[in-house]
Amino acid sequence: MSDQTKLVALPAYLPRRLQAFRIVRGDKTSYVLRDKLADKTYDVEQWQFFVLEVLPGCETAEKLLSVFADRFGREISEHEVMTFFAQLADQKLLDEEAAKHPLLKPFTRQGYALEQGLVKPKSFEELAVKMASQGPKPGAAPAAAPAPGPTPGAPDELPEDAVLPAGVNEADSLDPRQTRQLFKFFPMQPLASRLLPILEPVKYAIYLLPLVALVALILALRNFDTLWSDVNSLRSATTLAVHALFSLVTINLAVVLTQSLVAQKFRASLGDFGIGLRFGFFPRFMVPIRHTMQLSRRERMWMHAGPLLTRVLLFSIGVLLWYNARGRYEGLANIGLGLTFLCAVNLLVEGGNPLVKGNGYHLLAAFVDEPQLRGKAYRAFLDRVRGGASTERGQMLLTTFALASFVYAYLVVLLIVYVSGHFLIKEMRLGGAALIVVVALGVFLAMRTTNRFKMITRAYERSQQFERWRKRALPSETADAAQAEAPKSRTWYYMKRALVVTFILLLFLPYPYDAGGDFEIFPAARQVITTDIGGVVEEVNYDGGESVAKGMVIARVASTDLTAQLQTFDARIAAQKAVVAELKSKPRKEEVAVAQSDLDIARQRAQFSGERVPRLERMYKERTISFEELDSARKEAEVDRREVTSREASLALVKAGTPPDRIAAEEATLQSLVQQRAEIEGRAGRTVMAMPFDGTILSLHLKDRLNSVLDKGAPFATVEAVGSMTVEIEVPESEIGYVKVGASVRVRPNAFNDRTFVGKVDRIDGNVTVKPTGRIVKVIAVVDNHYGELKSGMTGYAKVDAGTMPVWQAFSQAVVRFVNVQVWSWLP
Structure with missing residues (x-):
């Protein structure tokens, strides 16, 4: 939109002290009369200025109306023209020559009236009504005053740069220019008019609100840990849609109803109750409120203080409900918890935060009576940064407010980027594509926030310019020609194209692609030190936590009984070894000689006894001896022969040695x-x-257990190897194709976020594990841990070397995968 202001000729019948300026704003044209002596300005519409210009040639009202119809293609009533003349007369804008014109002459004679004993000038409005020869004709345009104000409730009639009163300007539901598309349910005015007499006495309960809020705040702070734990449990068990719906039917509904009742109390007009979209996607109940120009500063403050107090009341009710119902009525406790959490977030983040365009900001703006508080603060901040002298009062406070708004806005951007990045990278596992999306989102939000600040500053400057036009700050008579704009530099033109070419070249550079995921550290070896021998711990050499070499004795259990048993067995084994050695040493020479000697003796004895028997038989035949002697000799000879056989067998047995069995x-x-x-x-x-x-x-x-009894199988200590650690990496299923056994691995644990440990892939799990975040494959890697810094159970993020590929391919894996799999599945 282009704005042009030009000095034009002053119409007849107006004082010479005035100057006339034509203002062209887009397709709209208006005029301003400037009183150089009184230092005042008067707004005049286009049709009114035309009437003044053609008035010298129109002596009668009929001719004037005819000329007007020819010029504008519509009719105007004599009543409107006379009302316009009356307003000129009331503001002393007719000179002495006006008495010579038939239509203006009646308005040059001032009338007076007596009121309460005082003589006061009469308004020319009554004269205009008497002089009107006819009423408004059908189709006639409505009358307009020389300085018409914007009509509340009609956003099309408000200039874009017009500034409404503080607390109304840019306020949702109050500023007609902030009107959103609503799905209307029913008219709110009748309902508010019926509810106001019933609920109006409740306003006296506001004196109890500080006490209730203080009690609720004390309860919340004293039980903060329990409250926060319950909030986390409720958040994990409740979806975002449920939170939004609960907030809609509780906090939002109560706030809209409160604001509507306050507006009804202050005689503002209420539109239809409906539901619209906040930020383009968040459903909110809304009621447009019009005719807010008539509200006083105090009433405008209450229009925003009412919703804030309602939120404080709901927060207090929520805390009290949660505290008293917890553990007995779970449903009521959850309702109170939801009210507490949502009201606290709403008060701190939006509604009660003066750094955001909400009720808190508009209440502050109405309190200081500054409609353009943000724009004024940003202007003061920019003047401060540029080193110029600001013309704004309270520059330090305004600069501080602007700086706080900047910091808060960019912190919100960082928070959104962090949450989005965590969701896309950690949960969705989009890898490089997620990084591009997060960076693009951050740049977009940062640029959007910066542009928003610039727009607010420009809007403030335009509003100030608009006010200067309305308050005498018009160009001088010599400023007829528009200043030529300075030629734009083409540096940025070439720079943009160079950046595009550079970006395209960067897309084809080689990029080391990594397949990564969260990991958990496990020891390469871990054992529980124990013993199956119960007893008294008689020796402990380490207290725990030390690094110990292999084979070093950690502790010892008393073994006196076992030592005694070992000594007993040693004696028995020695005796048995002697027996075995003796058996293995046979036959010995001595035993053979003895056996041979015994055999020889037996043979001689058998020989002697055998030779004796025949002699005795002869003697018996000769009856020299008795039969008994012969029989005895025979028996003795037989025994001796058997003795020889026995001795022979013994000799053979001795010579054979001990049997193998x-x-x-x-x-x-x-x-x-x-x-x-x-x-x-x-x-x-x-x-x-x-x-x-x-x-x-x-x-x-461990040394505390010295001389204590260790039960059989009871653990005494746990030890683990430290030379290397096993890292279990959760690689997304979509990236496991890039992982190979032996590939290099870089891990960065959360405990050592500034250090990287290296290792190699040892093996890849053959199964796919399903987790809430998606499907993953576990990759086992062995990482060096020479200094023992890595501990079992540590977590962090690991990267597995997946080779090199162009930048565009590395950062478009998710898109390529979607096309190759999902789109392919749609094709016949």
């Missing part, structure tokens, strides 16, 4: 004793608890 039996007995001793020795060895590998003792205060 006998030796085997004795060796088996010896082996049994050895095994029993080994079992006892093993049990005695297990009373010594040693470090199984190079690592760290995780358990602490």
